[in-house]
Amino acid sequence: MSRIGTTPDRLTCAPSRAARELDLKRGEFDLAVNLGLIRTVPDEGGGGRRVARAEIDRLRSGEGFPDILRERVATVGTTEGARLMEVAPTRFTSLARYGLLVPVTFYLNRYRTVVWLYLAEELRQFAAERSNVPLLAARRTPVEIREGLKAGMDRRPRNWRGRHVGFLTREAGDDPWARAAAVACLLDPADVADVVRNPHERSVLADRRPRLPAHGAPGSATAELAEKLMTASEPDEVSWFRADLAHTMEEARRRHPVPEGLPPAPPTGPPPLAPPSSPAPVAERPASPEPTPPHGLLSWLRRRGRRPAGDPSRFGITAGRPADR
Known part of the structure; x- marks a missing residue:
């Protein structure tokens, strides 16, 4: 009888194979892993992450597979996002630059222009919140947002x-x-x-x-x-x-302290970082910065007892998604 430890490829599979079995494009699969929708396990051979066969079976047996899984990782750009939220693309961009819509990924097009992508599911949730109606339906956005944008604010990165x-x-x-x-x-x-x-x-x-x-x-x-x-x-x-x-x-x-006096093992990743020419002392741990408001970051900050200056509740805005971290 063979032992489990001797047959890892029968119990797990590589991400590319898992994506095919789950009817996902590779980008959709990677995003699903990032969002915690697909659980991965370490490769015992040191080759990165793998997906257990049991996890693939769990997802394939779920109700509405594969459509529901695809819907949860569907992303849209500015034009499609504005259509989903029934606002003008300029309004959508203003909300995103101010930090009320949080991108989940990005790419650079042939002109090296950054194209931000958003989860369609989150945009629908944002638009469905009654407290967000003034931001979407009002003829003008709140003064604080307009002033921030005039000053060049862009919280998307x-x-x-x-x-x-x-x-x-x-x-x-x-x-x-x-x-x-x-x-x-x-x-x-x-x-x-x-x-x-x-x-x-x-x-x-x-x-x-x-x-x-x-x-x-x-x-x-x-x-x-x-x-x-x-x-x-x-x-x-x-x-x-x-x-x-x-x-x-x-x-x-x-x-797991690193033993002193021993030469460091050759890294498998990028080369070790060299110290700066004139390092400054490290300050005591500060409170988190006044970051972008919604979708996880806001609730994450609130769990640490802080209320950022850009908190969207000033405008009656509520966060639309649990913390990512």
């Missing part, structure tokens, strides 16, 4: 980053080093080196670094633009990510 770090930490599971690496990958390398001074620890972070979405050939203008979008940039956001990294590093050191 940081909203995506805040949401994506939730995806990455969920995938990291109970591995404290993987959770720390999930936070670190959205920071500039100089900030990571400033927070994590120990080169051995930075090597472990580099080894655990998750893969971020690829856009364009490495080193291309498209890839550089995407990297900029995926790196925390606003001062309060950077401070929060730095503090979160320091916090997750404390847990990683406590549970």
Whole structure:
């Protein structure tokens, strides 16, 4: 009788095979994993995540398969999103730039223009909230939103980053080093080196670094633009990510300290990060920045006892989705 440990491919399958068996495109499958709709397990051979056959059977036996699963990962851009919410595309863009509609992914088109995509399910939920009717039906948006947009406000990139770090930490599971690496990958390398001074620890972070979405050939203008979008940039956001990294590093050191005096193992991910030329001391963990309001980030902040200045409840707006993180 064969043992379970000797037949992993009979019990699990690769993501590409799982996507085919679930009648999903690969992008839809990846999004479903990010949203926690499809559970994955580590590959014992170190080859990434896999999907248990039992999980595929569970999803295939669900009511309305595969249509319901596809609906939950359906994404739309500005034009289709505006149609779903029955507003003009300009109104949709204003709400998104102010942070009331949170993108779930993005891509860069042939002109290197960023195209943000949103979950159709969330847009329907937002439009169905009676308290959001003034934002959708009024001839003019609230003054605070108009003033913010006049000042050049665009919270879509940081909203995506805040949401994506939730995806990455969920995938990291109970591995404290993987959770720390999930936070670190959205920071500039100089900030990571400033927070994590120990080169051995930075090597472990580099080894655990998750893969971020690829856009364009490495080193291309498209890839550089995407990297900029995926790196925390606003001062309060950077401070929060730095503090979160320091916090997750404390847990990683406590549970699995890196032995001192031993050379770091060669990383399988990107090369270790070099320290900046003149590092600044790490401040005490600050409160989270005043981030974008709805869809998970708001409720996440509220669980930490903070009410952001941009809280949409000022306008009678309610969050439309549980926290992603």
